[in-house]
Each structure stands twice: as C-alpha cells, then as structure tokens.
Amino acid sequence: MSVLEVVHYGNPILKKKCNTVIDFSELSNFIDDMFDTMYEEEGIGLAANQVGVDMNLFVIDISHTDDNESPRVFINGQIISYEGECVFSEGCLSIPKVSLDVTRPEKIIFKYQDIYEKWHEEEFEGLLARAIQHEMDHLNGVLIIDLVSEMQRASVSQEVKKIKKNSELKLKQQSIARGFVL
Ligand code: NI
Numbered sequence: 293m294s295v296l297e298v299v300h301y302g303n304p305i306l307k308k309k310c311n312t313v314i315d316f317s318e319l320s321n322f323i324d325d326m327f328d329t330m331y332e333e334e335g336i337g338l339a340a341n342q343v344g345v346d347m348n349l350f351v352i353d354i355s356h357t358d359d360n361e362s363p364r365v366f367i368n369g370q371i372i373s374y375e376g377e378c379v380f381s382e383g384c385l386s387i388p389k390v391s392l393d394v395t396r397p398e399k400i401i402f403k404y405q406d407i408y409e410k411w412h413e414e415e416f417e418g419l420l421a422r423a424i425q426h427e428m429d430h431l432n433g434v435l436i437i438d439l440v441s442e443m444q445r446a447s448v449s450q451e452v453k454k455i456k457k458n459s460e461l462k463l464k465q466q467s468i469a470r471g472f473v474l
Contacts, residue, residue, distance in 0.1 A: 312368055327351055349367045352420065352424065358419075
C-alpha cells in the first residue's frame with residue numbers, strides 16, 4: 293500500500309477521456325493505493341487520472357457522513373439518467389484550496405462494474421450522486437472550473453493560474469529528470 297502523487301490542474305491527463313478497464317486481474321493493489329491516497333489527501337472521492345492513470349475507475353468514501361455507507365469502487369461507469377437540480381460547494385484534490393458552487397442533477401441512475409467485473413445499476417442521490425458525477429467528469433476530462441459561470445471562474449482565476457503554472461513546471465522538471473529522448 294502506498295500514497296500516490298495527485299496531479300494538479302495543468303497536467304494534460306486531467307483533460308483526457310479515460311480508457312475502459314478491460315483487464316481486472318491486477319486492479320486490487322492499485323485500488324488500495326487509490327484509497328490510501330484519497331484518505332491521506334482528505335478527499336471523499338478520487339479518479340484514476342488524478343493519480344496519472346488512464347483508466348475509467350474511481351473510488352468514493354462518504355462513510356464519515358453516513359453510517360450506512362462503506363468505501364466504494366466504481367469501474368467503467370456510465371450515467372444512465374438524471375433528475376432534478378441542486379447547487380453545492382465542491383472542492384477538488386486537483387485544484388487545491390479552490391471551492392466553487394456547482395449546479396448538478398440531484399438524482400442519477402448509474403451503471404458500473406465492481407472489482408469482480410459484475411455490472412450494477414443503481415439510483416443515487418445526495419452527496420453520493422454528487423461525488424459520482426464529480427468523479428465521472430474527471431474521467432471525461434472535465435473539472436469543476438469548466439462547470440461554473442464566467443464570474444465564479446474569474447473569482448478564482450489567480451489561484452487557478454498559480455496551480456497550473458506549478459503543475460506545468462513540475463511536468464517539465466520530471467521530463468528533464470527522466471533524461472532527454474533524441
Ligand atoms: Ni476532483
């Protein structure tokens with residue numbers, strides 16, 4: 293088990309639509325690491341591309357807010373239908389210290405696979421529905437700053453610019469550290 297590095301806004305993998313998971317045989321260590329990373333960063337959800345892995349997979353744990361809930365893994369998810377609308381303040385581990393009021397459907401029907409490849413179709417509402425939509429957006433290359441009004445975006449633009457700059461700098465340093473490919 294280990295804590296992985298969470299990539300920040302500015303890293304191109306966050307803009308990518310992630311690949312379908314086909315091979316389920318080696319997922320369990322990675323999923324353990326995803327949970328370790330999410331707990332370490334104090335998030336309630338984490339998508340695979342946030343740790344630099346191009347895979348349609350995310351984890352969520354809202355058990356601290358709901359005794360009936362336990363940690364969950366969602367693979368190859370698809371939102372089948374939406375209902376209602378609500379606004380809630382969301383943060384994102386890939387855009388640290390920024391929170392925005394995001395309008396989203398209140399209820400969803402979501403189809404996904406578990407770690408045993410079994411398909412499920414479930415209705416979700418409340419915080420879990422919101423977290424699923426946030427993580428599904430990640431896997432489709434969409435971030436909370438893409439979902440808000442121009443005015444809200446402007447209110448955090450300085451902070452976001454800083455995050456992007458640091459993220460790009462880090463990528464540059466990592467590619468230099470790997471050596472030049474000619
Ligand atoms: Ni996020």
